[in-house]
Amino acid sequence: MNLIMFDLDGTLIDTQALIAETMAGAFGSLGLVPPGPAEVRAIIGLALPIAIGQLAGSDDVDLIEGLGGQYKSLYRTALESGLDREPLYPGARAALDRLRSRPDTLLGVATGKGLSGVVRILGNHGLAEHFVTVQTPDHNPSKPHPGMLLRAMAETGVDADDTVMVGDTVFDMELAAAARTRSVGVSWGYHDTGALLEAGAGALIHAYDQLDAAVDLVLGRSHA
Structure with missing residues (x-):
């Protein structure tokens, strides 16, 4: 077998565009410099906390959890648009x-x-x-x-x-x-x-x- x-x-x-937009939005919502699309592409595939930690250049648990929460919330909101964002x-x-x-x-x-x-x-x-x-x-x-x-x-x-x-x-x-x-x-x-x-x-x-x-x-x- x-x-x-x-x-x-x-x-x-x-989901490239969706993930890049959502990650940029999560960083921006906390007053951080948003990562560019190329930076986001580089970490797609990693578990979310690890990916966010690499993008933020930090191992601060509270920061990573905060960004992760924002990311998940924004991702869910994007899916509610009615458009197929995960084709x-x-x-x-x-x-x-x-x-x-x-x-x-x-x-x-x-x-x-x-x-x-x-x-x-x-x-x-x-x-x-x-x-x-x-x-x-x-x-x-x-x-x-x-x-x-x-x-x-x-x-x-x-x-x-x-x-x-x-x-x-x-x-x-x-x-x-x-x-x-x-x-x-x-x-x-x-x-x-x-x-x-x-x-x-x-x-x-x-x-x-x-x-x-x-x-x-x-x-x-x-x-x-």
Whole structure:
């Protein structure tokens, strides 16, 4: 059995603008200099407290909690606009459907987003039944610690050699390396493709119709 784990932000869903706007708003609401979009892109994928601490250049717990509270509040408000601020990337649903249809393949999620947000997103897109394991910072250390993949493999009984992490950030590739699994980087997300390859991506794709072949490549297998 194979286990294909997916990151969310920047891999399955396009939330770059929403996250950048919300993070800037959170900092501005507390009278702090807002981080720019490039700074925010660099930390997407980390657990929220760690991401905020890096952006603020501080380990002050009260400051980080305050910014985190503002961020969550502003994010919720943005979602109430009625606009789809968390859309799937083109081809994502079809790719998930194809992989899910394989009798030897299980799908999972490993993300820096909180569990409540993951449940909301998967439910909104009708994807909850696609994934047999969902790993978040609610019950794991932040990426790139291997905990998310180790727990997913323990839950599913799949070995590291048969597990693939699909993601858009260096943190995803480092997570896979730390857990000794395979990895596939996607070029449409938040980190530079050169950085993904340097971090150990086993393959790199530029569209979701390339995913099936990339998964087979890193697993050393073929499908008819």
